[in-house]
Amino acid sequence: MSNAHGNRAEEPAIKEQRVTKQRIAVGAALDTIDDFVSTQELHRMMYDAGSRVSLATTYRIVQSMAEDGQVDVLRNAEGEAVYRRCAASTHHHHLLCRNCGKTVEIEAPAVEAWAASVAQDNGFTEVAHTVEIFGLCPECSAAKAAK
Structure with a gap:
């Protein structure tokens, strides 16, 4: 406090x-x-x-x-x-399985460059961002395909 x-x-x-x-x-x-x-x-x-x-x-x-x-x-x-x-000590993003909740931490330099460029183009400073990508993990994709 x-x-x-x-x-x-x-x-x-x-x-x-x-x-x-x-x-x-x-x-x-x-x-x-x-x-x-x-x-x-x-x-x-x-x-x-x-x-x-x-x-x-x-x-x-x-x-x-x-x-x-x-x-x-x-x-x-x-x-x-x-x-x-x-798990990662640097800025990172996540892939998240919408079925089982499994997550994978990813680094995305292209996203970082894009975010910095968009912020700069619009005069923003001290920006932060979060990227979460949702989908099905390989195991859930395979289970769905097997049905």
Whole structure:
């Protein structure tokens, strides 16, 4: 949380320590998951494992981790935000199977160049973008073809 001046460093040490313990618990739970999960699913898994971080705190921490680039965030087929610990340390995009939810992290230099060009052509600065490509993974495509 930020204080009135927007400076996180000036928060009381006691609050920071509590948040750090909760953030560590959320991070540790995310480290055990390979697939994207909703915050509610993550909270349920943490609760089942004995963690007592509240759902509201889990939401806040996951959102903060997404803003800091520590987790990837996508929208599933229902439009719900789902999260996963980033496997790639650089800016990347995703291929997402709309059937089973499998994701593949991809780098797309052509997309980066296009986004920068469009932004520049329109006078935009400090731009960001997200690209998610939905389709069927090879396994789901094969299963569909076999029907």
